[in-house]
Amino acid sequence: MATAxxxxxxxxxxxxxxxxxxxxxxxxxxxxIAEGARHWPQWFTLAGFDIKxxxxxxxxxxxxxxxSFCVFAGALGLVYxxxxxxxxxxxxPYVVLGLFVxxxxxxxxxxxxxxxxxxxxxLKHLYVPKSTLIYRTLCRxxxxxxxxxxxxxxxxxxxxxxxxxxxALAVAGLVILCLNLLWISLLLAxxxxxxxxxxxxxxxxxxxxxxxxxxxxxxALPTLRELANWNPLHFAIELVRGPILGExxxxxxxxxxxxxxxxxxxxxFLTFSAFRSRIPYxx
Amino acid sequence: MASIDLDRVSVRFPxxxxxLPHAAPSRGAVGGIIRGRRSGPAxxxxxxxxxxxxxxxxxxxxxxxxxxxxxxxLRLIAGVYEPCxxxxxxxxxxxxxxxxxxxxxxxxxGRENIVLRAIHMGLTPRRALARADEIAxxxxxxxxxxxxxxxxxxxxxxxxxxxxxxxxxADILLLDEQFMAGDAAFIDKAxxxxxAFVGRAGILVQASHSEPMILETCNRVALFEQGxxxxxxxxxxxxxxxxxxxxxxxxxxx
Numbered sequence: 046m047a048t049a050x051x052x053x054x055x056x057x058x059x060x061x062x063x064x065x066x067x068x069x070x071x072x073x074x075x076x077x078i079a080e081g082a083r084h085w086p087q088w089f090t091l092a093g094f095d096i097k098x099x100x101x102x103x104x105x106x107x108x109x110x111x112x113s114f115c116v117f118a119g120a121l122g123l124v125y126x127x128x129x130x131x132x133x134x135x136x137x138p139y140v141v142l143g144l145f146v147x148x149x150x151x152x153x154x155x156x157x158x159x160x161x162x163x164x165x166x167x168l169k170h171l172y173v174p175k176s177t178l179i180y181r182t183l184c185r186x187x188x189x190x191x192x193x194x195x196x197x198x199x200x201x202x203x204x205x206x207x208x209x210x211x212x213a214l215a216v217a218g219l220v221i222l223c224l225n226l227l228w229i230s231l232l233l234a235x236x237x238x239x240x241x242x243x244x245x246x247x248x249x250x251x252x253x254x255x256x257x258x259x260x261x262x263x264x265a266l267p268t269l270r271e272l273a274n275w276n277p278l279h280f281a282i283e284l285v286r287g288p289i290l291g292e293x294x295x296x297x298x299x300x301x302x303x304x305x306x307x308x309x310x311x312x313x314f315l316t317f318s319a320f321r322s323r324i325p326y327x328x
Numbered sequence: 329m330a331s332i333d334l335d336r337v338s339v340r341f342p343x344x345x346x347x348l349p350h351a352a353p354s355r356g357a358v359g360g361i362i363r364g365r366r367s368g369p370a371x372x373x374x375x376x377x378x379x380x381x382x383x384x385x386x387x388x389x390x391x392x393x394x395x396x397x398x399x400x401x402l403r404l405i406a407g408v409y410e411p412c413x414x415x416x417x418x419x420x421x422x423x424x425x426x427x428x429x430x431x432x433x434x435x436x437x438g439r440e441n442i443v444l445r446a447i448h449m450g451l452t453p454r455r456a457l458a459r460a461d462e463i464a465x466x467x468x469x470x471x472x473x474x475x476x477x478x479x480x481x482x483x484x485x486x487x488x489x490x491x492x493x494x495x496x497x498a499d500i501l502l503l504d505e506q507f508m509a510g511d512a513a514f515i516d517k518a519x520x521x522x523x524a525f526v527g528r529a530g531i532l533v534q535a536s537h538s539e540p541m542i543l544e545t546c547n548r549v550a551l552f553e554q555g556x557x558x559x560x561x562x563x564x565x566x567x568x569x570x571x572x573x574x575x576x577x578x579x580x581x582x
Binding site for chain 2: 086087090091094097098101166167168169170171172239322325326327
């Protein structure tokens with residue numbers, strides 16, 4: 046019976062129920078996260094289909110994302126460079142990189158809110174590891190991030206920005222950022238499934254998050270610097286932007302961010318294990 | 329080895345955003361029992377204290393009036409819901425066929441939809457593509473495979489969905505409704521394929537209102553009423569009991 050062309054085994058032994066011990070819940074949550082990761086060919090392909098669907102019959106396809114990012118970031122950089130009296134060749138890379146990371150964070154978090162809700166039909170018709178929907182959302186936004194990278198590269202070239210050797214650390218920064226987005230997305234998707242208002246709250250909160258974070262302005266004044274130092278979003282952006290612009294964050298920042306990531310991931314994992322089995326009931 | 333074991337399982341759906349005017353449990357002619365509560369949402373008890381076990385060779389028909397818990401039981405076996413109480417043990421590869429078009433999208437071509445549908449059956453894109461030609465051939469859609477699904481007639485869409493769904497083996501087949509479509513010539517072909525497909529599966533669990541269909545395919549029938557398992561046994565006997573019970577209830581007989 047176990048031919049090559051059969052439906053794969055789901056959870057080998059499905060054990061479930063409210064009588065389950067707490068250890069069982071943690072195990073089931075971990076199994077969901079690990080099994081979801083193993084399903085990468087599935088969610089990677091679905092993320093590709095998502096993007097294909099979004100840009101179908103538009104000629105340029107996902108390059109529209111690059112183009113609209115280019116126009117927005119470019120215009121903002123040129124205008125605010127004047128307003129703030131900054132040198133264009135140093136300000137433009139700063140703004141473009143800031144918006145590059147910020148757009149990624151904001152769209153990922155906003156779409157994460159609807160990750161389970163939009164998959165309601167699927168989640169009510171078959172067993173899928175819930176984590177695959179989180180991976181798919183992040184993957185979709187990473188693909189668009191790659192397209193926006195074209196615009197960033199063009200701006201850095203035009204402005205003659207020279208990459209310092211430490212610029213490679215930006216990749217490490219991006220990886221840490223993605224890990225954080227994963228656990229925050231999981232929490233957002235979970236709670237929005239139960240409390241639909243959360244998606245609206247995130248929608249209102251994100252623009253404010255951008256205003257209070259040094260995305261388009263520099264924390265030059267002491268009071269602004271203090272504000273920025275209490276803002277996790279500031280570090281999220283600086284971990285990627287800093288190394289490229291030759292302002293690699295200090296070692297203590299990396300350590301603090303890693304500690305934050307671990308604590309957040311643990312919190313999300315415990316919350317997920319407590320409520321994972323309720324998700325289909327909430328939809 | 330295919331097996332299904334449900335031990336004292338209950339499923340209760342909280343209906344968020346809905347409240348009942350009273351707190352007493354109410355019974356309608358159809359559906360599970362609704363419990364209103366003074367605070368919090370109404371609760372629909374879809375399955376109550378159900379114990380049932382199926383093993384290899386079982387061809388099970390689930391019968392009962394609308395909302396008696398047939399679909400919820402299928403979804404429980406599929407792993408969609410985890411029970412609020414009790415235990416569910418399933419071993420073997422499960423293939424739920426509830427929505428034949430699950431995961432498919434009108435904007436994509438027939439070929440792309442083979443991949444989409446297969447992913448929603450738990451397969452990798454690579455394995456779906458390896459069988460794509462054969463699936464296309466069975467569906468007889470020809471060059472339509474390269475056009476978006478929205479250009480298909482409903483019958484053509486179901487042809488494709490059926491061809492994909494029956495292209496991969498499973499130990500446990502879960503059917504929520506009749507799974508046939510297309511023109512007369514295709515129905516013959518589809519029926520033959522369906523019989524062979526069901527024959528290879530270790531366990532079939534099927535919910536249906538069609539007595540001839542269940543009598544033809546099933547060797548056991550489980551009768552449900554308002555979320556409870558009333559009896560399980562030989563198909564003809566169970567249908568007799570079902571008719572008896574319906575005749576006793578004036579609201580249902582009318």
